[in-house]
Amino acid sequence: MRRCLLVFSSLLFAYNLFAQSADHRLIPYRIGNLWGYSDVNGNIVIPTRYLEAYLFYLGVAAVKQDNRMAMINNDGKLLIPFRYDYISNFNEGVAICSRSGKWSVIDIKGKELTKKTYEEILPFSDGMAMVRLESRWGFINRKGDEAIAPQFEKAYPFSEGIAVVSDKYLSGFIDIKGNVSIPLQYKAATSFHDGLAMVMKDSAWGFIDQEGRVKVGFIYRSANHFSEELAAVKKNDSVGFINISGEAAIPFRYENANNFNEGFSLVKRAGKVGYVDITGKEIIPPQFDAGNDFSEGVALITLSGILGMVSSDAVVTMLPQYALIKDFSDGLAGVQRDGRWGYI
Helix, strand or coil: CCCCCCCCCCCCCCCCCCCCCCECCCEEEEECCEEEEECCCCCEEEEEEECEECCEECCEEEEEECCEEEEEECCCCEEEEEEECEECCCECCEEEEEECCEEEEEECCCCECCCCCECEEEEEECCEEEEEECCEEEEEECCCCEEEEEEECEECCCECCEEEEEECCEEEEEECCCCEEEEEEECEECCCECCEEEEEECCEEEEECCCCCEEEEEEECEECCCECCEEEEEECCEEEEEECCCCEEEEEEECEECCCECCEEEEEECCEEEEEECCCCEEEEEEECEECCCECCEEEEEECCEEEEEECCCCEEECCCCCEECCCECCECEEEECCEEEEC
16 A cells, blocks of 8 residues: 555656665575575675565565565574564564564564554554554554554654644644644645645645644645755746745746755656756756656766666766666665666
């Protein structure tokens, strides 16, 4: 189930596999249908024995055998036996897992921290995870305690200490104690970013602060949340950017735009995409068929079926030798050539 509201269609053609930084000392590799782990020099550390193998995080990795998942350490020793249908990556010492349709939170020793099992648990955000029980949503903390009992028809992850919740087709906000901080009065609402949240009233979008005060009036057909103190908004048939005071910061001249990331936004005009900086300067005018947001100073692009990348100083490098490229993480990007994967 999708938990976020995307007002604009995505312009991305690749994605980050994991949000948290990976440990690249051990890298999954495959021989035949089985997976193992090698070091960055290609030396085998853990022989191929798994049907699936995932990147190491905090010294542990999830692996799969016979349709069951387990956790191993970097010596290949089992930390948690093969008993789960799903195990997430560990984050701040805890992971989310499921077994026979029941969800719980475990620590690195495999101890289940939740006092009850849930129908679904979503990833932690601001120290809280959404949980579903009897078709209602609530929240637990990292200790596994139920901080807010499941009671809402819909909910969204905490951001900046506040979460969007919905009941009877109206949306509002609660604080980390479960108190309603902004009444459920909007047709739609999204999470807070840069101190402001997008809300819809009478089929138009505006922005409010954490006190519920309207900071940007309800005049936009669609919008993205604030990022780096700018938000992409659509008025009439054009997209531009406003600042947190609601003033136009970048002219309405685009068909679409992504949030700013690392000082740049992916924008679309006349069917092509390029990049604009926070001053509105097009560092790379729209010319590519597709592109990604910047990650570690590099953005992936494609032109006439050929993959490439553009740097923050506007240097374009085409990489026709690769069929697929993933975003950079910790200085490395996964690449595919002739059906095989490696890193650049």
